[in-house]
Amino acid sequence: xxxxxxxxxxxxxxxxxxxxxxxxxxxxxxxxxxxxxxxxxxxxxxxxxxxxxxxxxxxxxxxxxxxxxxxxxxxxxxxxxxxxxxxxxxxxxxxxxxxxxxxxxxxxxxxxxxxxxxxxxxxxxxxxxxxxxxxxxxxxxxxxxxxxxxxxxxxxxxx
Amino acid sequence: xxxxxxxxxxxxxxxxxxxxxxxxxxxxxxxxxxxxxxxxxxxxxxxxxxxxxxxxxxxxxxxxxxxxxxxxxxxxxxxxxxxxxxxxxxxxxxxxxxxxxxxxxxxxxxxxxxxxxxxxxxxxxxxxxxxxxxxxxxxxxxxxxxxxxxxxxxxxxxxxxxxxxxxxxxxxxxxxxxxxxxxxxxxxxxxxxxxxxxxxxxxxxxxxxxxxxxxxxxxxxxxxxxxxxxxxxxxxxxxxxxxxxxxxxxxxxxxxxxxxxxxxxxxxxxxxxxxxxxxxxxxxxxxxxxxxxxxxxxxxxxxxxxxxxxxxxxxxxxxxxxxxxxxxxxxxxxxxxxxxxxxxxxxxxxxxxxxxxxxxxxxxxxx
Numbered sequence: 001x002x003x004x005x006x007x008x009x010x011x012x013x014x015x016x017x018x019x020x021x022x023x024x025x026x027x028x029x030x031x032x033x034x035x036x037x038x039x040x041x042x043x044x045x046x047x048x049x050x051x052x053x054x055x056x057x058x059x060x061x062x063x064x065x066x067x068x069x070x071x072x073x074x075x076x077x078x079x080x081x082x083x084x085x086x087x088x089x090x091x092x093x094x095x096x097x098x099x100x101x102x103x104x105x106x107x108x109x110x111x112x113x114x115x116x117x118x119x120x121x122x123x124x125x126x127x128x129x130x131x132x133x134x135x136x137x138x139x140x141x142x143x144x145x146x147x148x149x150x151x152x153x154x155x156x157x158x159x
Numbered sequence: 160x161x162x163x164x165x166x167x168x169x170x171x172x173x174x175x176x177x178x179x180x181x182x183x184x185x186x187x188x189x190x191x192x193x194x195x196x197x198x199x200x201x202x203x204x205x206x207x208x209x210x211x212x213x214x215x216x217x218x219x220x221x222x223x224x225x226x227x228x229x230x231x232x233x234x235x236x237x238x239x240x241x242x243x244x245x246x247x248x249x250x251x252x253x254x255x256x257x258x259x260x261x262x263x264x265x266x267x268x269x270x271x272x273x274x275x276x277x278x279x280x281x282x283x284x285x286x287x288x289x290x291x292x293x294x295x296x297x298x299x300x301x302x303x304x305x306x307x308x309x310x311x312x313x314x315x316x317x318x319x320x321x322x323x324x325x326x327x328x329x330x331x332x333x334x335x336x337x338x339x340x341x342x343x344x345x346x347x348x349x350x351x352x353x354x355x356x357x358x359x360x361x362x363x364x365x366x367x368x369x370x371x372x373x374x375x376x377x378x379x380x381x382x383x384x385x386x387x388x389x390x391x392x393x394x395x396x397x398x399x400x401x402x403x404x405x406x407x408x409x410x411x412x413x414x415x416x417x418x419x420x421x422x423x424x425x426x427x428x429x430x431x432x433x434x435x436x437x438x439x440x441x442x443x444x445x446x447x448x449x450x451x452x453x454x455x456x457x458x459x460x461x462x463x464x465x466x467x468x469x470x471x472x473x474x475x476x477x478x479x480x481x482x483x484x485x486x487x488x489x490x491x492x493x494x495x496x497x498x499x500x501x502x503x504x505x506x507x508x509x510x511x512x513x514x515x516x517x518x519x520x521x522x523x524x525x526x
Contacts (some may be wrong), residue, residue, distance in 0.1 A: 025386040025498075027393065052383040082307060127382040128496075146392065149382070150414075 017123035024047070026095045028122055028131040031141070034158035038080075043070070046095055048084060049126050056125040062087050066100055069121040074110045075155075078119050081105040114157035123149045167316065168202050172278075186475055197266055197447020201397040202316060203308035207264040209223035209258040217255075219244040225306030225315055227262075230524035231406035233317065233324035233389050235340050235510060241404040246489035249298020254437050262396035266316055266327055270360065271445035274341060277357035278323045284348045284355075289502035294321065313523045331521020334453040336446045337514050338406060340390070344500050344508035355454070362477060364441040365484040365495040365511075368434045369475035377423040380470040387494040387512040389413075409524065413492060413516055420487050421470020435469055438486060442493050442513045454515060467491065480507060490516050 004027045026063060027044035033040045043066065050062075063084035072080035085101040106112050122129045131147040139159050179511050188229075215223060215275035221231045223245065234241040251259060263272060279297035286295050306314030311330055318325040322342035328335025343357040372378040389411050414420050424435055433516050443451045457463060466489050473482030474497075482497040492514040500506035 049385065052385070056383075093372045125383050127380075127384050128388045128390070130392060143393075146408075148388075 005115040023048075025128055026093065028129065029092075030087070030117070030119070030133045031136055032156060033136045034113060034119075036112065037127070038103060038105035039072070039115070041104060043100040043102055043121070044090075044092060044094075045098045045100070045122060046097060047089075048095070049122050049129050050098060053122040053125040056101065062098060062100065064126060065120055066102075069124060070102070071117065071118040072104045072106075072115045072120060074115055076110075077108055078107045078114060082111075100155060114154065117143075117147075117154045117156050118152060119147055119154070120149070123147060123152065161187065163334045180467075190273060194266045196268060197327070197449035197451070199449075200266045200310040201446075201449075202262065202327075202329065203310060203314075204318075205258075205262040206304060209255070209262055212255045212258050217246060217250075217322070217484075220221055221303055221367050222307075223305050224524065225313065226251070227409075227524050227526050229305050230315060230317075230520045231327065231409050233319045233326060233338065233340065233406060234404045235322065235387075236341060236391070236404045237321040237322070238299045239292050240294075243299075244300040245301040245303035245317070247298065248300045248302065249296070262302065262316070263318065266325070266447055266450070268444055270340060270445055271325070271447070272510075274357060274445055275318070275325075277355055278341060278343060279320070280355055281343050281345060281348060281357055282321055282352065284350065285344065285383055285502045289341075311523060315520065315523070325446070326520065327446055328518075328521025328523055331518070331523040332514070333518030333522040334450065335521025335523070336443070336450045336454055336516055337519050338409075339442065339445065339513040340387075340391075340511070341445075342508065342510040344502060346509060349383065353510055358511060359442045361438075361495060361511055362509060364434070364438040366475060366477050366485075367502055368431075368438045368469060369471035369477075369482075370482045371431050372422055372427070372469055373471060373475045375422055375426075378470055380421060380472045380483070380485065381419050382472065384472050384496050386498060387496050387510050388485075389492060389494065390512055408421075409519060411514065411516075411519075414487060419487065422468065422470035423465070424469060424498075425465040427469075428449055432464065434465065435464065438469075438484075439491060439493065442511070454490075454518070463489050463491075473497065477507075477509075492516060 025047060028046065030042040031042040054065065066084055067082060070082060072082055085103055087098055087100045090097050090099050106115065109138045117133060119131060123131060129148050133144045133146065133154055133156060134141045134146065135144050135156065142159060144156050147154055172361040184396065189409040210218065248259065263275065267275065277298055282295050283297045289295060300323065301319060303317040304314065305317060308314050309330065313331045314329055316327045322344065324338065326338055341358065347354060347356045391404050391406055392408040424432060436459055439456065443455045468487045471484045473479055477497050480499050481495055484495045486493040494512045496509050496510050498510060
């Protein structure tokens with residue numbers, strides 16, 4: 001009985017999240033995890049909105065596109081090293097996404113606990129697109145802020 | 160007549176006679192409020208007649224504090240995703256329904272009341288097409304009063320559901336007709352042989368404006384639009400447990416300067432300026448005149464109108480997704496966007512939003 005109830009709830013949730021993606025233009029999500037030497041990020045980008053952005057800026061691979069539009073810097077303006085470690089495809093809220101794994105590293109001597117995310121991926125083209133930036137601490141996630149055109153800078157710090 | 164004026168007239172004619180705008184609806188022009196409704200005392204009196212008909216439990220959900228959380232709890236998402244917790248129209252008995260209707264009649268113009276009926280009708284129309292527990296249906300529209308209705312102190316009347324959000328503030332620091340969201344899926348439908356097109360007045364007015372300015376340099380906005388720009392946001396970390404979808408982005412920031420806001424109205428011909436006024440009035444005519452008259456005067460005064468920008472993207476005839484029109488003035492912010500439909504994805508659907516840069520929630524919904 002408990003299994004049936006759980007299954008019903010899961011099905012209901014699946015239907016609702018599908019509806020969410022259909023009703024709400026899908027957003028990007030950047031999940032950031034602070035580590036001793038830098039920050040690991042997962043950048044979730046909805047395929048439908050990325051298509052518009054890539055039509056406007058078609059050059060190169062997806063990692064190359066991301067490196068043109070995503071940067072990080074310390075509060076004093078010192079640039080961090082940004083790498084795209086991998087890209088995979090996934091479904092989220094019933095919508096196809098690309099998921100890029102990012103590694104952000106501060107310059108020598110700069111602390112890794114705080115930085116400015118400089119990001120206009122997709123938002124450089126899709127005016128209503130929102131990038132939600134989430135910091136993760138263990139199992140807990142916190143919404144650090146959101147970026148929508150023309151905003152492209154967000155202060156992010158470890159909690 | 161200049162070449163650009165001729166081109167503009169041709170565009171208007173093309174839009175007027177395009178299949179998308181064939182005369183299928185009996186909807187009136189809805190450019191002006193048709194009644195002197197919307198007065199605080201008048202709406203409060205109608206609420207006073209509804210209250211005694213409600214149970215204690217109903218009163219508890221109908222009457223809420225006027226604070227940021229309650230004021231911004233509106234959405235363009237159906238109740239399956241963003242539950243509304245106030246007085247559900249579908250739960251009212253016949254007497255309560257009639258009294259609630261009188262509240263809406265007191266607050267709205269004839270155009271606003273007709274839009275409300277048509278949007279709810281469209282929601283009912285979708286029920287057989289989409290069996291997901293999304294919450295389609297005319298009964299899933301909700302009424303609330305935030306604060307204590309009074310002829311003098313601030314309070315708010317909130318009515319909304321999936322494709323409609325009326326947020327009227329009375330006695331606020333500023334006149335409060337906004338945020339006002341409305342939408343329609345399907346765009347056009349038939350019930351018992353009658354054709355309905357809930358956003359007929361607004362789509363025609365915005366499309367005519369887009370067609371008129373389309374040939375002119377600077378009118379086209381950069382970028383792509385897949386929804387309104389100043390709409391609802393998620394309020395918690397995104398995840399399977401959907402959080403938000405309300406106006407948690409309030410207060411909004413708006414474009415400044417001259418860049419990429421469209422063409423200034425001061426550059427338009429008198430006929431085009433009239434199209435701008437028509438489009439503004441197609442939105443501003445929805446609340447009762449007492450609510451919107453001061454706002455309309457503020458938007459359409461010569462100085463304000465001259466400082467207003469109008470821009471478009473996509474197809475001026477609204478035949479494709481991504482078509483978008485915006486009126487961006489010193490105070491007024493009106494958007495209209497064409498999106499893919501949800502219940503029948505091969506179709507299109509409309510979202511429209513009116514915000515006031517100074518007086519959303521009457522200036523009374525600070526954090």
